[in-house]
Amino acid sequence: ARPRVGYFYAGKNPKGIISQKIRSIKVSEIKAVPVVIREETSVYDAIVTLFLEDVGTLFVVQEDGSLCGVVSRKDLLKIAIGNADIKQVPVSVVMTRMPNLVTVTLDESAYDAARKIVEHQVDALPVIRPMEVDGKQKYEVVGKITKTTIAKLFVELGKE
Amino acid sequence: ARPRVGYFYAGKNPKGIISQKIRSIKVSEIKAVPVVIREETSVYDAIVTLFLEDVGTLFVVQEDGSLCGVVSRKDLLKIAIGNADIKQVPVSVVMTRMPNLVTVTLDESAYDAARKIVEHQVDALPVIRPMEVDGKQKYEVVGKITKTTIAKLFVELGKE
Numbered sequence: 001a002r003p004r005v006g007y008f009y010a011g012k013n014p015k016g017i018i019s020q021k022i023r024s025i026k027v028s029e030i031k032a033v034p035v036v037i038r039e040e041t042s043v044y045d046a047i048v049t050l051f052l053e054d055v056g057t058l059f060v061v062q063e064d065g066s067l068c069g070v071v072s073r074k075d076l077l078k079i080a081i082g083n084a085d086i087k088q089v090p091v092s093v094v095m096t097r098m099p100n101l102v103t104v105t106l107d108e109s110a111y112d113a114a115r116k117i118v119e120h121q122v123d124a125l126p127v128i129r130p131m132e133v134d135g136k137q138k139y140e141v142v143g144k145i146t147k148t149t150i151a152k153l154f155v156e157l158g159k160e
Numbered sequence: 161a162r163p164r165v166g167y168f169y170a171g172k173n174p175k176g177i178i179s180q181k182i183r184s185i186k187v188s189e190i191k192a193v194p195v196v197i198r199e200e201t202s203v204y205d206a207i208v209t210l211f212l213e214d215v216g217t218l219f220v221v222q223e224d225g226s227l228c229g230v231v232s233r234k235d236l237l238k239i240a241i242g243n244a245d246i247k248q249v250p251v252s253v254v255m256t257r258m259p260n261l262v263t264v265t266l267d268e269s270a271y272d273a274a275r276k277i278v279e280h281q282v283d284a285l286p287v288i289r290p291m292e293v294d295g296k297q298k299y300e301v302v303g304k305i306t307k308t309t310i311a312k313l314f315v316e317l318g319k320e
Contacts, residue, residue, distance in 0.1 A: 017174050111318035150307070150314050155274045157182060
């Protein structure tokens with residue numbers, strides 16, 4: 001007979017329950033608001049935006065709104081200590097560019113996103129949705145998943 | 161009668177099982193190796209160390225080995241775009257200093273560490289152990305917990 005108190009998980013150990021939960025949470029439920037800049041933005045202005053918006057990663061879009069790059073604090077720090085005039089150099093010079101970006105879609109799981117962050121050693125992933133521009137396949141940035149998003153989710157799961 | 165298949169958790173729902181697991185993992189089990197520099201190190205050398213060691217946060221120690229500060233990519237980026245000569249300025253000028261540091265101990269949990277990271281909006285926590293120097297209470301850095309540590313643990317928990 002099935003016990004009347006508590007819950008019963010047939011054939012599931014605690015590890016199974018935890019991984020099932022982590023894989024059931026969708027990117028769409030946890031994504032944060034991305035800060036986007038244009039590719040003509042100077043490195044200096046990008047750094048100022050980073051501080052004003054208090055984020056670690058900026059997403060770079062083209063005039064049509066499609067994602068073309070990602071720029072991290074690390075990219076900006078590297079050029080800032082060089083001899084370049086960072087008020088003249090555009091972020092397009094230092095950003096990681098499509099199609100080399102690691103991205104995630106709305107229907108992927110929190111687990112998928114965290115795995116990509118860890119495996120590709122990046123701080124943040126753009127959450128993308130396909131968009132067609134003049135017959136070309138491009139991508140719109142509809143959110144971001146960062147290491148902070150994962151840490152917040154972890155804390156949420158740990159609350160009793 | 162207790163069922164013979166699967167597991168039975170009296171009075172525990174999935175959320176309880178997950179939070180119990182997250183709170184049972186100790187900092188001592190998951191801590192990573194910290195990169196330490198001396199407080200006399202120049203900002204420029206600190207940035208170079210950051211790239212060479214491929215880390216986001218450096219821990220600053222005094223001559224006796226005790227922790228005196230933490231310096232982040234954000235701190236370094238802020239001074240790098242200023243007019244200071246970063247080869248002359250020591251990191252002690254830009255670091256967050258004891259006793260304003262957010263720290264964690266070996267016996268605290270992964271949950272405690274993640275909560276501190278999220279609440280205090282820091283990238284990394286030094287794992288500290290008390291040490292006595294000339295009758296004064298100081299702290300040794302025996303590890304670090306970063307957002308990356310939490311993301312890796314999250315992925316580990318999500319593996320089936």
